[in-house]
Amino acid sequence: MNTATDQAQLRSLLDSWVKANLAKDLAGIIAHYTADVLAFDAILQLQFKGREAYQAHWKMCLEMCAGPSTFEVRELQLETSGELGFGHFLGHCAGTDAEGKTQGCWLRVSQGYRKQQGAWLIAHEHFSVPFDPQSGTALFGLEP
Numbered sequence: 001m002n003t004a005t006d007q008a009q010l011r012s013l014l015d016s017w018v019k020a021n022l023a024k025d026l027a028g029i030i031a032h033y034t035a036d037v038l039a040f041d042a043i044l045q046l047q048f049k050g051r052e053a054y055q056a057h058w059k060m061c062l063e064m065c066a067g068p069s070t071f072e073v074r075e076l077q078l079e080t081s082g083e084l085g086f087g088h089f090l091g092h093c094a095g096t097d098a099e100g101k102t103q104g105c106w107l108r109v110s111q112g113y114r115k116q117q118g119a120w121l122i123a124h125e126h127f128s129v130p131f132d133p134q135s136g137t138a139l140f141g142l143e144p
């Protein structure tokens with residue numbers, strides 16, 4: 001087990017995943033996930049089970065922001081042990097809608113990775129936005 005090599009491979013996986021996001025390459029995005037991925041996204045559903053369900057959600061998200069988009073990763077931390085890995089980071093996701101209005105926010109992102117046939121894939125993903133429990137309002141304006 002070579003932790004430095006595994007962490008470098010995970011960083012490469014994330015770089016490729018971000019590039020696919022920015023290119024709005026649905027097939028490229030989904031290629032980074034295991035077939036049995038379990039995802040907790042910040043919007044719409046409690047969970048997405050499996051690559052097909054998550055692909056449909058990603059497709060809707062990409063269509064919602066038809067214009068240019070941005071995705072930035074900050075404070076990335078990675079851990080690996082054997083065939084499993086874990087990472088977390090702050091991600092800034094922003095997109096432009098059909099009217100040219102750009103919306104975005106910082107999200108908390110956690111990912112679980114599994115090495116399959118020598119390649120790392122995302123097996124679990126969790127995007128979240130903090131909220132104020134008094135008002136029930138999401139805190140979209142927070143900055144790292």
